[in-house]
Amino acid sequence: MDFETHRPRLRAVAYRMLGSLTEADDAVQETWLRASRADTGDVANVAGWLTTITARVCLDQLRRRAARPEEPLPDPVVTAPDGLDPEHEVLLADAVGLALLVVLDTLTPAERLAFVLHDTLGVPFDDIGRLVGRSPNAAAQLASRARRRIRDAAVQPDADLTRQWKVADAFLAAARAGDFTALVEVLAPDVVLRADAGTPVALRGADDVAPQVLSYARMAPFARRVLVNGAVGFVPAPGGQPFAVIALTVRGDRVTAIHILADPDRLAGLSLPSSLP
Known part of the structure; x- marks a missing residue:
């Protein structure tokens, strides 16, 4: 065998x-x-x-x-x-x-x-x-x-990766600008955010999720495109050091779920693309 x-x-x-x-x-x-x-x-x-x-x-x-x-x-x-x-x-x-x-x-x-x-x-x-x-x-x-x-x-993202990136780029632009209104517009009303920076956090609803996303806004200029489990996402990597993995689920031109892994110990154990700056 x-x-x-x-x-x-x-x-x-x-x-x-x-x-x-x-x-x-x-x-x-x-x-x-x-x-x-x-x-x-x-x-x-x-x-x-x-x-x-x-x-x-x-x-x-x-x-x-x-x-x-x-x-x-x-x-x-x-x-x-x-x-x-x-x-x-x-x-x-x-x-x-x-x-x-x-x-x-x-x-x-x-x-x-x-x-x-x-x-x-x-x-x-x-x-x-x-x-x-x-x-x-x-x-x-x-x-x-x-x-x-x-x-x-409803966890399956849209099949069209180009459409996913259009929504993901609008999401990132709003985060970079710190624009709460624009961010809420790209989020589904019942969007779910789950984050793990050592302690799991879960939020639901655009008005509650948007402030949490904006708390990462300082890292938005360093975000680089990646695929996370085959769907759109970003890795902010200031100075080449990954800060988080951000995975987006896009359905119907809105972000319906956001998953953020920012636990330094777990990030250190991941295999990330060598093309990250």
């Missing part, structure tokens, strides 16, 4: 399940350890078998997480604005945006597993049911509840 050929796909599965690049790497390593000790002589579908092991590892991690009072923002995948490299294409297939990962964090471990395995990988509910100790019908209900939560949250 050539495990390395499966590693990128397993890492992508684990990232969808966990929302953490470090934990995803740990889960894949644990998968390798378990697989290396197993007898694979009777395994007909190695890819499916490895996916099942990774799913079990991730499910255990999610269940251990349940005691945490608050979840930090998921790890963003930041790339240059001119497109994704092959590694990131695998990681972010099926539109795994940051806003989607935030909603996935609100699901139960079983709901998250059922949605990820069935809706993104096509794993049958018979197999999912065995993983979570439920019947196939119950597993289907888990995925249905997850799907409904995701649909109601």
Whole structure:
């Protein structure tokens, strides 16, 4: 068995399940350890078998997480604005945006597993049911509840990246100018902002979100375009030192969600585009 050929796909599965690049790497390593000790002589579908092991590892991690009072923002995948490299294409297939990962964090471990395995990988509910100790019908209900939560949250950005950038540039221009009125005009009335500078913060509504955005205005002149999980975003990097990763969700010519990661320790662990000044 050539495990390395499966590693990128397993890492992508684990990232969808966990929302953490470090934990995803740990889960894949644990998968390798378990697989290396197993007898694979009777395994007909190695890819499916490895996916099942990774799913079990991730499910255990999610269940251990349940005691945490608050979840930090998921790890963003930041790339240059001119497109994704092959590694990131695998990681972010099926539109795994940051806003989607935030909603996935609100699901139960079983709901998250059922949605990820069935809706993104096509794993049958018979197999999912065995993983979570439920019947196939119950597993289907888990995925249905997850799907409904995701649909109601409206987390998918507009498909047209050019339109996204038009709105994102208007957002940045208003922030640079410190123009509260212009900023509110580009925000959806029910826009959600989640920020993590060491302590998670969540706000809803344009009138409450705009002042929080303007608190970062001093960094706006240093903002550089990036893609964050395949959608538009910025990295303010004064003197070449990243200050934050700002991800925008744009729907219908308005910003509907803003995610700001400004925790210095977490920023230090991210792989950022080398083109940042």
